[in-house]
Amino acid sequence: MVFQDGGGYVNEKGQYRATVVFDNLIYKKEMPVTIGLFINPGTKPPADAGGKSISNRSVEYDSLGDQYARFLIDEMMPEVGKNLKLTDDPEGRAICGASSGGICAFTVAWERPDQFRKVVSHVGSFTSIAWRPNVPASRGGDLYPTLIRKTPAKPIRVFLQDGSNDLDNAHGNWFLANQQMAAALKFAKYDYKTEWGTEAHNGKHGGAILPDTLRWLWRDYKAKE
Numbered sequence: 001m002v003f004q005d006g007g008g009y010v011n012e013k014g015q016y017r018a019t020v021v022f023d024n025l026i027y028k029k030e031m032p033v034t035i036g037l038f039i040n041p042g043t044k045p046p047a048d049a050g051g052k053s054i055s056n057r058s059v060e061y062d063s064l065g066d067q068y069a070r071f072l073i074d075e076m077m078p079e080v081g082k083n084l085k086l087t088d089d090p091e092g093r094a095i096c097g098a099s100s101g102g103i104c105a106f107t108v109a110w111e112r113p114d115q116f117r118k119v120v121s122h123v124g125s126f127t128s129i130a131w132r133p134n135v136p137a138s139r140g141g142d143l144y145p146t147l148i149r150k151t152p153a154k155p156i157r158v159f160l161q162d163g164s165n166d167l168d169n170a171h172g173n174w175f176l177a178n179q180q181m182a183a184a185l186k187f188a189k190y191d192y193k194t195e196w197g198t199e200a201h202n203g204k205h206g207g208a209i210l211p212d213t214l215r216w217l218w219r220d221y222k223a224k225e
Contacts, residue, residue: 001094002072002108002116004061004101006038008203015203018096021210031218032092035084039076061100062129062139066111068104073115089224094118094217098203100125103141109156110144118217119158122206126181127172142172145184158185158192159213161206163199174201 003009009018018036025031041057060068077086087093093116097105102124109116130139160182166174178194185192193216197205206213 001034001096001118002037002039002076002105003095004039004097004104005041005057005099007040008098009096010036010038015207016210017207018210021214025211025214031214032221032223034094035080035086037076037080058100058129058139061097061104062125062141064107064140064143069108069112069115072108073112087223090115090117091221092223094120096120096122097124098122098206099201100129102126103144106144106158109158110147110154113154113156117156119156120161120213120217121159121178122161122203123163123166123174123201124160124178124181125171125174126177127174129171142177142180145180148181148184148188148190151188153188153190156190157217158190159195159217160185160192161195161197161209161213163197163201163205165198165200167201 003018008014009016011017012020018038022031022034022036026033041055041060043053044056046052046054080086090113095105095108095116095118099122102121103126105119105121106124109119126141126144128140128142160178162175162178164175168174182192182194195205195209195213199205
């Protein structure tokens with residue numbers, strides 16, 4: 001199971017504490033034995049000598065298309081696979097993220113359902129982050145509800161969490177965008193689940209319900225022999 005912004009998810013004092021949740025659920029046999037791959041976004045060199053590095057997070061996470069999926073499948077997973085046995089069953093592979101990491105998780109499964117079929121999105125950024133001067137138009141997650149409705153359904157399972165006090169800015173309204181995603185998934189008859197709360201753009205709600213989220217995500221999984 002891949003996590004974007006992995007440092008936040010793996011932090012045992014953070015809001016998600018994913019490794020603790022993994023250990024508890026695996027011990028109780030409420031999810032399969034699972035390898036967690038926690039990845040932070042990259043950075044680019046500073047524009048000026050002595051300046052701060054430039055985050056590549058939005059380019060990696062908010063962009064539509066298969067570039068990040070190829071990074072995982074062709075580079076990261078083979079490297080991990082040198083030391084650990086990874087399943088090649090797409091039903092046994094999940095991907096999770098928050099905010100831009102949430103849309104990234106959906107994009108990976110959307111582009112490569114032959115590799116990933118389980119998605120968890122916390123406060124996902126399904127909004128028009130791209131619509132600014134000189135920014136590539138591919139960073140427009142608000143396109144997904146239309147694409148979901150007009151594309152034959154893909155064999156992916158999707159969990160969406162958000163709160164009514166999430167962001168509302170020039171890029172869009174995060175809570176409304178997630179509700180549009182849910183409506184499109186329902187229309188296209190996807191296997192999906194939503195959890196709406198009242199929190200803002202943070203991991204409090206998503207972290208609190210992560211055990212139940214993973215129980216739902218893996219509820220009927222049987223590992224291939």
